[in-house]
Amino acid sequence: xxxxxxxxxxxxxxxxxxxxxxxxxxxxxxxxxxxxxxxxxxxxxxxxxxxxxxxxxxxxxxxxxxxxxxxxxxxxxxxxxxxxxxxxxxxxxxxxxxxxxxxxxxxxxxxxxxxxxxxxxxxxxxxxxxxxxxxxxxxxxxxxxxxxxxxxxxxxxxxxxxxxxxxxxxxxxxxxxxxxxxxxxxxxxxxxxxxxxxxxxxxxxxxxxxxxxxxxxxxxxxxxxxxxxxxxxxxxxxxxxxxxxxxxxxxxxxxxxxxxxxxxxxxxxxxxxxxxxxxxxxxxxxxxxxxxxxxxxxxxxxxxxxxxxxxxxxxxxxxxxxxxxxxxxxxxxxxxxxxxxxxxxxxxxxxxxxxxxxxxxxxxxxxxxxxxxxxxxxxxxxxxxxxxxxxxxxxxxxxxxxxxxxxxxxxxxxxxxxxxxxxxxxxxxxxxxxxxxxxxxxxxxxxxxxxxxxxxxxxxxxxxxxxxxxxxxxxxxxxxxxxxxxxxxxxxx
Amino acid sequence: xxxxxxxxxxxxxxxxxxxxxxxxxxxxxxxxxxxxxxxxxxxxxxxxxxxxxxxxxxxxxxxxxxxxxxxxxxxxxxxxxxxxxxxxxxxxxxx
Numbered sequence: 153x154x155x156x157x158x159x160x161x162x163x164x165x166x167x168x169x170x171x172x173x174x175x176x177x178x179x180x181x182x183x184x185x186x187x188x189x190x191x192x193x194x195x196x197x198x199x200x201x202x203x204x205x206x207x208x209x210x211x212x213x214x215x216x217x218x219x220x221x222x223x224x225x226x227x228x229x230x231x232x233x234x235x236x237x238x239x240x241x242x243x244x245x246x247x248x249x250x251x252x253x254x255x256x257x258x259x260x261x262x263x264x265x266x267x268x269x270x271x272x273x274x275x276x277x278x279x280x281x282x283x284x285x286x287x288x289x290x291x292x293x294x295x296x297x298x299x300x301x302x303x304x305x306x307x308x309x310x311x312x313x314x315x316x317x318x319x320x321x322x323x324x325x326x327x328x329x330x331x332x333x334x335x336x337x338x339x340x341x342x343x344x345x346x347x348x349x350x351x352x353x354x355x356x357x358x359x360x361x362x363x364x365x366x367x368x369x370x371x372x373x374x375x376x377x378x379x380x381x382x383x384x385x386x387x388x389x390x391x392x393x394x395x396x397x398x399x400x401x402x403x404x405x406x407x408x409x410x411x412x413x414x415x416x417x418x419x420x421x422x423x424x425x426x427x428x429x430x431x432x433x434x435x436x437x438x439x440x441x442x443x444x445x446x447x448x449x450x451x452x453x454x455x456x457x458x459x460x461x462x463x464x465x466x467x468x469x470x471x472x473x474x475x476x477x478x479x480x481x482x483x484x485x486x487x488x489x490x491x492x493x494x495x496x497x498x499x500x501x502x503x504x505x506x507x508x509x510x511x512x513x514x515x516x517x518x519x520x521x522x523x524x525x526x527x528x529x530x531x532x533x534x535x536x537x538x539x540x541x542x543x544x545x546x547x548x549x550x551x552x553x554x555x556x557x558x559x560x561x562x563x564x565x566x567x568x569x570x571x572x573x574x575x576x577x578x579x580x581x582x583x584x585x586x587x588x589x590x591x592x593x594x595x596x597x598x599x600x601x602x603x604x605x606x607x608x609x610x611x612x613x614x615x616x617x618x619x620x621x622x623x624x625x626x627x628x629x630x631x632x633x634x635x636x637x638x639x640x641x642x643x644x645x
Numbered sequence: 646x647x648x649x650x651x652x653x654x655x656x657x658x659x660x661x662x663x664x665x666x667x668x669x670x671x672x673x674x675x676x677x678x679x680x681x682x683x684x685x686x687x688x689x690x691x692x693x694x695x696x697x698x699x700x701x702x703x704x705x706x707x708x709x710x711x712x713x714x715x716x717x718x719x720x721x722x723x724x725x726x727x728x729x730x731x732x733x734x735x736x737x738x739x740x
Contacts (some may be wrong), residue, residue, distance in 0.1 A: 250724050253720040280701060352701050394705065415707050460688075483735055488726035504663035504664070523656065536695070537689050
């Protein structure tokens with residue numbers, strides 16, 4: 153059983169096609185692994201019966217010679233994607249037992265390509281968080297622990313359940329969403345690969361909205377190839393999302409092994425943080441060395457507005473969230489407060505009971521920065537800073553084809569360590585958030601362990617719609633790093 | 646800029662989130678922590694800079710003005726906490 157769950161998505165696909173294993177066998181192995189790992193709290197909803205049914209249908213197609221690109225491959229879905237007939241919570245109490253009458257475009261694309269759904273993964277409430285601790289369903293736990301320690305660590309967030317599920321080999325891959333780093337940061341903290349595509353590459357239709365100008369779906373997997381395969385079947389042109397771009401989706405697996413010879417890789421000096429652990433800097437230099445050794449040219453670049461990205465983000469994202477979350481009213485779906493005497497009272501108490509502390513903070517910040525008299529001082533200013541951040545990248549692209557940076561300012565931290573200090577939690581996304589503000593694609597690749605045995609990642613940022621180059625550089629780093637460590641299976645029930 | 650208790654109460658009202666009196670003080674502290682940190686944006690020279698309005702340069706898409714979905718009231722009210730026939734039920738709003 154464990155042998156099957158440790159396959160890469162690409163190898164599992166090849167074995168299914170060669171009929172060396174059936175989807176039913178593979179799916180049973182993952183269902184068993186998922187059920188034995190409940191201690192990780194990676195899933196908020198398990199869909200065992202549906203998984204086995206989908207696997208059976210896939211096996212029939214494979215035997216008929218009618219297999220689709222992801223036929224029979226078990227994956228997990230972040231609980232932010234609406235799944236028809238399967239409870240979708242966004243990690244919040246306010247959605248209650250919401251059962252969507254429709255399917256998100258991204259998950260529909262995966263089912264249309266033949267993938268099998270194992271369940272819905274845990275996440276920070278409404279994707280607001282960097283540790284999975286704001287989830288109404290209690291935090292997901294990182295499969296990794298420090299050497300000689302039994303302390304529970306966070307898997308990062310907001311896509312923490314997806315990261316934990318992939319790292320613990322409970323699925324072949326999982327979907328995530330990334331508004332300020334919510335795919336790449338948990339991927340780095342959990343020792344897996346995560347890709348945030350260009351804004352507009354994946355449809356946002358049916359994904360519970362957080363900050364609409366920043367949200368983007370992407371894959372979380374154990375290898376770069378697996379991420380390329382998954383992304384090829386998540387992305388699409390979708391008339392249901394007016395920001396989905398009218399560009400054909402390439403097969404990202406093609407050209408993955410093209411190498412980096414002749415590519416110019418930029419090293420932005422502003423990503424060197426004072427007080428960051430020396431291991432982060434050492435790994436970054438190591439990454440640049442690996443790429444140079446494979447024929448890339450390393451160039452120094454400057455992104456002067458980097459330090460303003462997080463504060464700008466914490467105006468723009470809460471502003472958009474305060475508007476998007478206005479729909480939770482206790483009337484049409486989700487949690488409704490008991491005993492309200494009038495409509496406003498019903499709204500106020502349903503929302504007060506249904507939203508957690510971090511969501512309330514952000515909705516209030518967003519309401520404040522958009523309120524009369526403050527709009528220009530905060531919101532307009534932040535959108536201007538955003539223009540400057542985007543311009544920084546455009547200038548950098550004159551000198552390089554992709555950028556290499558650390559993925560996070562440190563490794564996974566203990567549950568509870570940062571949850572009482574919002575700003576220190578926000579700083580987790582210092583290396584990832586610029587990319588969302590500028591709409592760029594980026595990949596986080598696991599490259600090594602700290603002295604304490606915890607994974608660290610590097611980030612490759614690509615030009616707009618150039619996921620292919622970011623993936624190719626990521627693949628070159630993966631080859632050189634040869635990161636084969638796995639977490640010890642302490643969670644097995 | 647920082648917010649006082651009255652402002653916190655006002656924005657909670659605007660956001661339609663009930664905030665009990667005993668929570669106003671701590672919420673004020675947390676919001677001011679965040680707003681104080683955001684203040685650094687005032688160091689940036691934004692003279693003559695246009696605010697970003699679209700992430701990726703793209704023309705707004707147009708589509709025919711036709712009904713693409715609908716006619717399924719049962720599915721729409723299926724998740725509602727309280728319904729009557731195909732209507733959402735709320736507390737009385739008109740005396």
